[in-house]
Amino acid sequence: MHEVTFLCPKDLQDAVRLYRTTPGCRPLAGGTDLMVMLHARTLRPQPRAVLDIWSLAELKGVRRHSGMLEIGAAESYTGIIRSREAHRHVPALVAAARTIGAAQIQNRGTLGGNLANASPAGDTLPILLAYDAVVVTDRRSIPIDQFFTGYRKTALQPDELITAVRFPQGRDVVFRKVGTRAAQAISKVMMAVSRKPARIAIGSVAEVPLRARGAEAALERGDVDGAIAAVADDIRPIDDVRSTADYRRTVTQNVLRELLSVG
Ligand SMILES: Cc1cc2nc3c(=O)[nH]c(=O)nc-3n(C[C@H](O)[C@H](O)[C@H](O)COP(=O)(O)OP(=O)(O)OC[C@H]3O[C@@H](n4cnc5c(N)ncnc54)[C@H](O)[C@@H]3O)c2cc1C
Incomplete structure (x- = not known):
């Protein structure tokens, strides 16, 4: 079992200094992701020190x-x-x-x-x-x-x-999270939309949280049907334990239709 040094900076300046000078160091904020990863030993390389920034x-x-x-x-x-x-x-x-x-x-x-x-x-x-x-x-x-x-x-x-x-300031954003349950669910699709300027941002449908640029361009022109059609090509969903790619594509289009009807 390798040892992890716990660093408690006194202020932000101290934290920045310690982070820059301590090899193999990881910041610890709330720990709700980091502690899980430390426990499961999924971090590569395993950290040699954690920098506690929670109280700064x-x-x-x-x-x-x-x-x-x-x-x-x-x-x-x-x-x-x-x-x-x-x-x-x-x-x-x-x-x-x-x-x-x-x-x-x-x-x-x-x-x-x-x-x-x-x-x-x-x-x-x-x-x-x-x-x-x-x-x-x-x-x-x-x-x-x-x-x-x-x-x-x-x-x-x-x-x-x-x-x-x-x-x-001054932007109206609406969103919809689709998960298995109402609480404690990892998103199958998470979408946030602003009409002006046109922003359509989606999680769980690609390797990164992404902006659906084709759909945004259509929305900017006021073409809502075009945006709903284009969003299927903007995303890169995969099959995984939570959902299939086909399901995510269909849900993404349905959620966009719903958000654009209220947004
Ligand atoms: C039971 C459970 C349910 C969850 N549900 C959800 C959910 O519904 N939706 C969701 O999005 N997430 C969920 N999460 C994941 C997690 O709670 C979030 O991602 C949370 O925002 C992580 O914040 P944290 O402060 O705990 O991060 P930490 O665990 O402290 O850190 C996470 C990573 O970020 C780095 N880091 C932290 N702060 C900084 C910083 N200021 N600068 C640079 N690097 C930094 C750390 O080194 C680490 O690599 C869930 C986790 C658990 C255990």
């Missing part, structure tokens, strides 16, 4: 920043659900946060963890794509549509820490 004040909170809404990377889903600013400016994110796991996971799971984990089934990720969110790190800002680079791969450097996520 700089990574908490929901606030306005330069005309945008900013949510700290280590803010929990419960914190987002309880935030008045989040309700006012990113209600779709609040509603999506309510569908994640159950209370225990909402109390510990964070936006930064969902992003860095980069699962194609991560529920906040299509929402972030539909809002054109910006991922802020200890060294730069990354537009969300440049963040996911492959299956569970991101644009982050190995020692780069997500510090916050920023959202432009």
Whole structure:
């Protein structure tokens, strides 16, 4: 059994320094993904140190920043659900946060963890794509549509820490999560849509959470039927334990039709 060193930085600056200087180090926010992976020994390479960023004040909170809404990377889903600013400016994110796991996971799971984990089934990720969110790190800002680079791969450097996520204000986003049950379900299809500008973002239908560019172009022209037809070609679903590719394709078109009739 190999030993893992537990690092407790005193502030963000200390965390950034430790992350850059400790080989084989992984940040630990809520731990709802990381602890599962550590326990199952599925991480390659196995981390030699974990950096506990959960309590860092700089990574908490929901606030306005330069005309945008900013949510700290280590803010929990419960914190987002309880935030008045989040309700006012990113209600779709609040509603999506309510569908994640159950209370225990909402109390510990964070936006930064969902992003860095980069699962194609991560529920906040299509929402972030539909809002054109910006991922802020200890060294730069990354537009969300440049963040996911492959299956569970991101644009982050190995020692780069997500510090916050920023959202432009004044956008209407609607979403629908399709799972096996109403609670504790990993999404079979997760879709978030904005009409203006046209954004159609979908999870669990490709190796990354993706923007359906063909469908967006049709929607931009006001061609709703064209968008519903095009979305089937935008996605790259697979058969897996949760669903078949054919099912996901049909559901994706049905969900888009439904969201465009209310959105
Ligand atoms: C029972 C259960 C139910 C779940 N249900 C859902 C669900 O319905 N929908 C869903 O989307 N997810 C679900 N999850 C997955 C998980 O809860 C989320 O992905 C959560 O957002 C992860 O956040 P965390 O803070 O716990 O991440 P952690 O486990 O702390 O970290 C996850 C990964 O991100 C890295 N990381 C964390 N923070 C940062 C940062 N600031 N900068 C750089 N890297 C960072 C870590 O090193 C690790 O690799 C579930 C998990 C469990 C165990």
